[in-house]
Amino acid sequence: MDTRTNADLLVLLPHVVDAVTTAATHLTSNFSPDLRSPATRDGIIAGFAALDTPVEEHLRRELTRLRPTAGWDGDEFGTAPLPPGEFWVVDPVDGVVHYTHGLPYWSVSVALVRDGVPVLAVVHAPPLGRTYTAVAGHGATVDGAPSAKTEPGAALSATSLGSDPAGDPESTRRAGLSLAAVAPHVLVVRNLGPTSVQVADVAAGRLDAFWLYGRTRDLLTGALLVREAGGTVTDTAGRPWTDRSDSFLATAPGLHQGFVSLLSTVDAPPTTSA
Template sequence: MTYQDLLTTMTDTAHEVGELLLATPRPAPAVTFDELAASFTEVEAPGDAVVRQRLGALRPGAAWAEELDSLATLPSDGEVWVVDIVDGAVQFLQGLPQFCVSLALVRDGEPVAAVLHAPVLRETYTAARGQGAARNGLPVAPSVKTDLAAAVLATSQPPFVARQPGAAEQAGRSLAAVLPHVAAVRNLGPTSWQIADAAAGRLDGFWEFGRDDTNLLPGVLVAREAGAVVTDVDGKTWRAGCESFLVAGETLHESLLSVLAGRGPAEPFPRTPAAA
């Protein structure tokens, strides 16, 4: 079975889980973290059972990444399912629409098949290595903007960012560095979906500091297959385990690297007319 062949069952599975989520009554609002965690487990369980049955049958020998510590290194060889039943669970539990079902098969540390499905939007991103990327069956491509001042970017942070010393501080510094030079910066929910939206040109770029492999890997494949540039903030090819992440179209990627490094454009946005 080719990676492209896998996408049919992966897509059907993501849609089935999405319908389960739409039909799931949201738990009563949590007032403590323990209650929030319990609510997430309750909401995730039915979809998790579906995913394990469907995907487990496709690759019986594959491991499941969520069984690993979130900061552990993914296996460098063999196949691993990277699954998030409710990517954007915080939004889901708050009654917000920005969440998705995220499924990816990772082989030897690299994503090879990925499906992201947003039930509320009725949209699905798919990608298989060497086969391109699509949204609802139509090919996607990254932004071709050339002016950073016109760019709409997004950023986020890994879950429990306090567990990664320095990541929150880097995020704050990077936001302060980027904001003066672009049209807008947003956080639009699931990390994987925001990367896919950057791959499709809805966003002009996305960056993040800290390790966040399981959230990044599904979107990374969509971005690479769409033709976006995927690196760390030093411009090196992104790999699982990297401490930073940047995706953008080719025309803006170098400019964003410069801004994130503190060398950004000499003339901040908005530009003011020259004095008469």
């Protein structure tokens, strides 16, 4: 990708940050540690929509004003590759489950994607007081640097072990196998909140590695943050990651091959006895 054309995105970036932080005020004004989610699944899903809708409407209005030629994609769990051209990919409340349970692990996530490749990213996590940004070819701004660790046994790693957002049982099965493959060989494995913040914390050097099975556009924002911070992003087999990949791995550079080796057993063909 020719990043020489991205100087205009450096001018655009602070305006996107303003739009994201303003949209998040609706969430922060209504958030409390005393929140408790509805008792039924239908009630929880209805609560999700009530949170997402006003934030998405604000972002769509402001981001369209900033980049009128860019399309809009509000389906963060979408699995089909985006068409050619520029699109805003937005998750109005990443970590809405945590929000509705009074937990402070949620964010607003925005990426500008050009021909399937993220070129601008903003993750704003108000309860944590953090905003992560990146522009392709111009680095990431986070309060840290990728971990210098090279030994998986010392790695603070994270993954997402919930049901696959697209309803793919195979991804859920692989996620379970991956935990058994990795956990005995690392310092610890955690699920520390929304995907956007966990991947952003790999960029910041707070986490050493994050992996996930399944295909979702929600990963585009974090992928740019990690790459621009000097980390490594591939699928779990070590191949280049795109929005067509069915797995995702982001690590500190010195840990990448070690995690690929650990995760290689998940998709290995079963052994047969003679």
